Amino acid sequence: MPTPLLTLGMISPLARTAPEHAFFLRAGVLPCTPGAFRDGEGNTIHAAYCPWLGASLPPDGRLIALASSALREALAPLLARSHETPAFAAQKLALFVCTAAPWEGLGDADRTALEAHLAAELSTRAATRCTGAAGFFHALVEAEALLARGDHHAAVIIAADTMISAPALAVLAEEAHHPWASSPPRASEGAVAIVLGTDDTARRYALSPLARIAHAAARQGKANDDNDEMVDGAALTALVRGVPSSVGPIAAAYGQQGVDPLRSREWHVATARNVSRFRGEALFESIETWIGRLGAAAGAMNLAWGVASRKHRTWERTSAGDGCFAAWAISTDGLRGLAIVDDAGKPAVAAR
Numbered sequence: 001m002p003t004p005l006l007t008l009g010m011i012s013p014l015a016r017t018a019p020e021h022a023f024f025l026r027a028g029v030l031p032c033t034p035g036a037f038r039d040g041e042g043n044t045i046h047a048a049y050c051p052w053l054g055a056s057l058p059p060d061g062r063l064i065a066l067a068s069s070a071l072r073e074a075l076a077p078l079l080a081r082s083h084e085t086p087a088f089a090a091q092k093l094a095l096f097v098c099t100a101a102p103w104e105g106l107g108d109a110d111r112t113a114l115e116a117h118l119a120a121e122l123s124t125r126a127a128t129r130c131t132g133a134a135g136f137f138h139a140l141v142e143a144e145a146l147l148a149r150g151d152h153h154a155a156v157i158i159a160a161d162t163m164i165s166a167p168a169l170a171v172l173a174e175e176a177h178h179p180w181a182s183s184p185p186r187a188s189e190g191a192v193a194i195v196l197g198t199d200d201t202a203r204r205y206a207l208s209p210l211a212r213i214a215h216a217a218a219r220q221g222k223a224n225d226d227n228d229e230m231v232d233g234a235a236l237t238a239l240v241r242g243v244p245s246s247v248g249p250i251a252a253a254y255g256q257q258g259v260d261p262l263r264s265r266e267w268h269v270a271t272a273r274n275v276s277r278f279r280g281e282a283l284f285e286s287i288e289t290w291i292g293r294l295g296a297a298a299g300a301m302n303l304a305w306g307v308a309s310r311k312h313r314t315w316e317r318t319s320a321g322d323g324c325f326a327a328w329a330i331s332t333d334g335l336r337g338l339a340i341v342d343d344a345g346k347p348a349v350a351a352r
Contacts, residue, residue, distance in 0.1 A: 009073030132331025188292025224334030233269025
């Protein structure tokens with residue numbers, strides 16, 4: 001059974017809520033890029049950061065602020081009903097936190113601090129750690145399994161990342177000047193929180209799910225950001241072919257096409273080998289081309305954008321909007337992730 005996606009929260013330099021993202025992106029609004037960072041020659045390093053956080057807040061503080069904001073938005077519909085229904089029991093609530101592997105400007109201590117903060121906010125014992133943009137899809141798989149077994153009545157998945165720090169921007173600035181690579185989107189930051197549940201949970205809290213996760217999977221590929229392996233598209237091709245035949249055709253896909261050569265080629269190869277799984281006028285979009293590079297938050301941000309744009313009917317082409325859509329991402333280490341979202345924007349469970 002497809003898993004109900006009950007609520008979500010979303011934040012980036014563009015906007016603070018999921019509805020704002022849906023409407024701003026439809027209107028073609030871009031985040032402001034204040035020139036807070038410069039290289040050794042005085043040239044501006046273009047980066048999109050949340051202006052309400054400022055430019056000097058360190059990575060651990062940024063991650064906590066971003067993730068906490070997304071979580072508050074996701075929990076708001078549940079808290080609004082807390083006087084009528086019992087609150088989630090902590091032991092029945094699963095928490096997954098997806099962040100980037102340690103690199104310049106982001107250490108393991110930053111990840112640990114975020115996980116501890118979120119676990120405390122939800123009064124859970126601990127968070128399950130997932131890594132990278134495709135780690136979000138691994139979290140979806142694990143969360144769906146927990147809910148199907150009846151071990152938990154809800155799962156919260158939070159993906160957050162920031163590239164706004166002097167060490168990280170220095171590395172990214174060097175990469176952007178390689179003559180044989182296309183210019184990547186500017187550095188950015190963002191977070192998403194989603195609450196997955198069951199049909200019983202939806203009825204209990206009188207919620208009409210925003211969408212349903214019809215399928216999710218992750219698969220390791222050979223080519224990654226740290227090697228020179230040929231981008232053969234095999235892993236993402238297998239993920240698309242693994243989508244159940246009962247699902248589809250896929251009307252739209254929100255992912256990382258156009259972000260860099262590795263991800264663009266992987267997607268082009270995978271779609272070319274699976275033409276029959278997509279509608280003829282399928283819409284392919286990437287939130288990173290608008291907001292900037294989102295690191296470990298990219299997969300979740302693309303899925304959240306798809307859900308929000310369907311709910312508020314702001315997708316670009318309505319002819320492509322009917323039906324299920326895909327969200328996908330590739331992690332730095334080469335993990336590929338894919339999810340199929342169905343019934344987006346349609347009431348799947350009658351509120352009682």
